[in-house]
Amino acid sequence: MDARVNRPVPPPVRPIGVRIAGTGSCLPAKVLTNADLEKVMDTSNDWIVQRTGIRTRHITDRQAGESVKDLAVAALRAALSDAGLTAKDLDLILMATMTPEMECPASACIVSQMVGAGHAGAMDLNAACSGFVFGMNIAHDLIRGGTYRTIGLIGADTLSRLMDYSNAGRSTAIIFGDGAGAAILRATDDTSKGILAQSMHADGEGWKDIYVPHTDHDFPAGTPPDRSKCGYVQMNGSSVFKFAVGTFPDLIQETLDKAGLKASDVDMFVCHQSNQRILHAARDRFGLPEDKLYINIDRVGNTVGASVPLCLDELRKSGRIRDGHLVMFVAFGGGLTWGSSLWRV
Ligand code: UT7
DSSP states (O other), X not given: OOHHHHSOOOOOOOOOEEEEEEEEEEOOSOEEEHHHHHHHSSOOHHXXXXXXXXXXXXXXXXXXXXXXXXXXXXXXXXXXXXXXXXXXXXXXXXXXXXXXXXXXXXXXXXXXXXXXXTTOEEEEEOOGGGHHHHHHHHHHHHHHTTSOSEEEEEEEEEGGGGOOOSGGGHHHXXXXXXXXXXXXXXXXXXXXXXXXXXXXXXXXXXXXXXXXXXXXXXXXXXXXOOGGGTTSOEEOHHXXXXXXXXXXXXXXXXXXXXXXXXXXXXSEEEEOOSXXXXXXXXXXXXXXXXXGBOOOHHHHOBOGGGHHXXXXXXXXXXXXXXXXXXEEEEEEETTTEEEEEEEEO
């Protein structure tokens, strides 16, 4: 018998839109200024501002027990409140982080317990700085597939705990800050809302450009193992910089092409805040006016998985991202990974 003949006929697929129902964010209270860094390492405010655009970053108070879960919970609660929902409305919590509380359980499970999300699914995803954008694509498609209705997506990182605040770590410690941002993605009957084009890429050859060694075996071939570097981010800054300057514009163009749009059609570009010079280069390449590519790196530094949702929350709260806008999210980072998500919000 032809199995195809007896295959059950699937119900007609009802188109489902996906909207960003709420956003929230949290920065630790403790501020680390360039002047603070000048006191502990051989650097200067001028060098940091000129090379990165960063003036301050926020870091968790580890002695007081503050950690990534606290930032993530505050961001998620704020996003739920913004959406007019409670944790019980969530079907799934996804947390993009490369600095989880522990190896097990997933930080998303701890966050779920703290916010009271009951038996909603919960898991972490690690794509370094690209994590939140990858998470947007995954959560969106889970909702559009019809199985999940409401997903809490968090991007949270505390890179300060992987920084060597001495001369040996000065090229990385000046960049990174801590933070968390969250968005509630929700099914809607308005099918105009959701992702128009997306991408997720990785090049594992580039893992050596950003990694955190813990044992001698973690150092790439050709790099002598050095125990003093274990537990700290090792970054080939200039290599990542070159990769980013080339990749960002290509990623934007690739996403526009998929959607059949021009850069001038997009109302706002929300880009991972890695280095102000990388953001300016992307803006110049597309001839974008200053107010169309958001920059907050001067205040918060590079917050890794929190970078994109922090921008998103600030832009929504200030009314610069509004209902119906076309918004492109782009990020790149460790892995190496890079990805995009173009939304009609
Ligand atoms: O989030 C995704 C992943 N990360 C990134 O996107 C980071 C991308 N890379 C960068 O942002 C830049 O490469 C950095 C900001 C990390 C470094 O800037 P750079 O212009 O690439 O500097 P460099 O590493 O090429 O170093 C230039 C000089 C060196 O001195 P010499 O060898 O020329 O004498 C460094 O030792 O600057 C020196 N240097 C510093 N000087 C003062 C490095 N760090 C510092 C510092 N203060 N903090």
